[in-house]
Amino acid sequence: MVHQLSAGSCKRLQNASPDDVDVFESQHTLQFLSIKKVGNNPGAPASAPDRYRIIMSDGINYMQAMLATQLNHMVQDNTIGRNTIAVVEKLTCNYVQEKRLVIILSLRVLELTAEKIGDPSQIGPSEMPAVASPSTGNGPSAPPAQATPEVASPAQAAPAQAAAAPRQQAPPQTRHGNIYPIEGLSPYQNNWTIKARVTQKSEIKTWSNARGEGKLFNVTLMDDSGEIRGTGFNLVVDDLYPRLEEGKVYYISKARVNLAKKKFSNINNDYELSFERNTEVEECHEVTNVPTIKYNFVPLNGLEDLSKDAICDVIAVVKETSPVTQITSAKLQRELAKRELTLVDKSGFSVRMTLWGKQAEQYNVSEPTPVIAFKGVKVGDFGGRSLSMFSGSTMQVNPEIDECFALRGWYDNIGAEQTFKAHSNTGGGSSMYGFKREEIRSLDEIKQAGYGEPDKPENFSARATIMHIKSDNISYPACPTTNCNKKVVEMGDSWRCEKCNQNFPTPEHRYIMSLAVADYSGQAWLQGFNDVGTTIFGMTANQLLEIKDRDINEYNAILHKANCNTYNFSCRAKQDTYNETTRIRYGISRIIPLNYKEEAQMLRDLLYSPWAR
DNA sequence: CCCCCCCC
Numbered sequence: 112m113v114h115q116l117s118a119g120s121c122k123r124l125q126n127a128s129p130d131d132v133d134v135f136e137s138q139h140t141l142q143f144l145s146i147k148k149v150g151n152n153p154g155a156p157a158s159a160p161d162r163y164r165i166i167m168s169d170g171i172n173y174m175q176a177m178l179a180t181q182l183n184h185m186v187q188d189n190t191i192g193r194n195t196i197a198v199v200e201k202l203t204c205n206y207v208q209e210k211r212l213v214i215i216l217s218l219r220v221l222e223l224t225a226e227k228i229g230d231p232s233q234i235g236p237s238e239m240p241a242v243a244s245p246s247t248g249n250g251p252s253a254p255p256a257q258a259t260p261e262v263a264s265p266a267q268a269a270p271a272q273a274a275a276a277p278r279q280q281a282p283p284q285t286r287h288g289n290i291y292p293i294e295g296l297s298p299y300q301n302n303w304t305i306k307a308r309v310t311q312k313s314e315i316k317t318w319s320n321a322r323g324e325g326k327l328f329n330v331t332l333m334d335d336s337g338e339i340r341g342t343g344f345n346l347v348v349d350d351l352y353p354r355l356e357e358g359k360v361y362y363i364s365k366a367r368v369n370l371a372k373k374k375f376s377n378i379n380n381d382y383e384l385s386f387e388r389n390t391e392v393e394e395c396h397e398v399t400n401v402p403t404i405k406y407n408f409v410p411l412n413g414l415e416d417l418s419k420d421a422i423c424d425v426i427a428v429v430k431e432t433s434p435v436t437q438i439t440s441a442k443l444q445r446e447l448a449k450r451e452l453t454l455v456d457k458s459g460f461s462v463r464m465t466l467w468g469k470q471a472e473q474y475n476v477s478e479p480t481p482v483i484a485f486k487g488v489k490v491g492d493f494g495g496r497s498l499s500m501f502s503g504s505t506m507q508v509n510p511e512i513d514e515c516f517a518l519r520g521w522y523d524n525i526g527a528e529q530t531f532k533a534h535s536n537t538g539g540g541s542s543m544y545g546f547k548r549e550e551i552r553s554l555d556e557i558k559q560a561g562y563g564e565p566d567k568p569e570n571f572s573a574r575a576t577i578m579h580i581k582s583d584n585i586s587y588p589a590c591p592t593t594n595c596n597k598k599v600v601e602m603g604d605s606w607r608c609e610k611c612n613q614n615f616p617t618p619e620h621r622y623i624m625s626l627a628v629a630d631y632s633g634q635a636w637l638q639g640f641n642d643v644g645t646t647i648f649g650m651t652a653n654q655l656l657e658i659k660d661r662d663i664n665e666y667n668a669i670l671h672k673a674n675c676n677t678y679n680f681s682c683r684a685k686q687d688t689y690n691e692t693t694r695i696r697y698g699i700s701r702i703i704p705l706n707y708k709e710e711a712q713m714l715r716d717l718l719y720s721p722w723a724r
Numbered sequence: 725c726c727c728c729c730c731c732c
Contacts, residue, residue, distance in 0.1 A: 316726070318725085320725095320726090322725070323725070324725095325725065325726085327725075327726055329726085342726075344726085372726095372727070375726080375727035385725090438730080439731085440728090440729095441730085441731090442728075442729095442730055447729095447730060449730085449731065449732095465732095467729065467730065468730090493732070499730085501729055502729065504729095
């Protein structure tokens, strides 16, 4: 495959000012001549991500760029390498100390390993046109940049241009300097300003532990590129807490960019901000391009498809509001304010939403049945399904969005008179008949655990694939009386049930089957009864036996076709003695075909929710 | 530097 490099891209990138969106957000087909890991700052924490410097060529020139750390995996899993040709789709640029740094934010590989194209040369200082505001130019006498430990030295690649005229290329001197997308922030950039909306502000929290005590608050900041969490500690709380207001937009600069501990936040960013004493915050009144909260609403009837502890957004009419009550949390050893809202929506379901602490106390909506949009709330299983706000969750009363208008119209017309279904503990979702998705165990684990000791049957959940079904004896003739299911014996031209003391012209065949199933860890034999067979074969045992009598090949084909299908199982391990041999038998109490949407959502929730496991 | 998200 022959790819055409974007001749001239290096020059354009080299000369672009950081707000030159046309250059940084257009597509450049480039070849990576080298990718090299560079050292971290001496002061960087051990957990700091690796940083990679890329020498990239447009066939005519080459230049250096840094790979945004969120793309590090591409180097580590060899998605990119030496001589890779890729479309660089998004870049950014900023100044670290006096040095200009181009950072690759997004790329798409065209060819992993190609021949080197052309004979590109380094862009020299002579090719750097004078640009930008002459008023800010320091001229050629500007002190050359020091190679700082903060940034990889570009020595091999392009020593000259980085130091040559950095000031000439400085961004337009707005009062707030270089406006940066949140997505582009990373620890090796220190001269940025973001323009972001505070979408959430926590209350002031205090702590006291072995390492000391103090207070802190968090905000969630959002712009059109992404979101990031910011935290202020102690003295900074006094300064910034009153100045940052939910919903308003601010210019923020000179905060520290740290690695986020994902475990503790559902915010989609590898980094978080730490507000320092010198952090600058100024409200922005020209609010353009700063999105308000984006929602991904789940209707209330859809909550049963989410697993417990999933995080979701909902919009609903608040039909009832409880007063604030104080509960005593055993866990926290203190009192805690709580308020319950009853939410309803067009799906005809109602669900309870719990607010805690400040959010419970400060809930202050005068109208009786507002529409409220909630973001980042936690799904619980109390009463089938419940919802709960985190301190990081947000709510918007009567937001100016279509979903809100639609709900308002529906409720005022018909919804107010409707009765609503509550979620129940049975059926659907993760509460189905003992199957616990979050407690799935491997077959090997079950065997190792020795479940099913004498008189101690154990229930467990498993996900396994059918490998083989014993075909010789797949069913038994049973009493057709509802809920009897006892084996009947053939007596002349009828079938007798001893339990019911009755004879029947024909029995009802019921499945009794042994399945060999396997998962990644090993295999096991599971015993299944009637519902297992009807689930697996999609027909009753009577129907299957009829096929077996008519055409043994078709019967064998049906059994064969059942193999290689994966199910969720609720099982019961029980010790069993038969013919003086004791063994553990695994009975299937429920077989559940995989719901791929639900399985995928579970995986998604694992990624998004630090509390889902 | 927190990192708990609670109760019934």
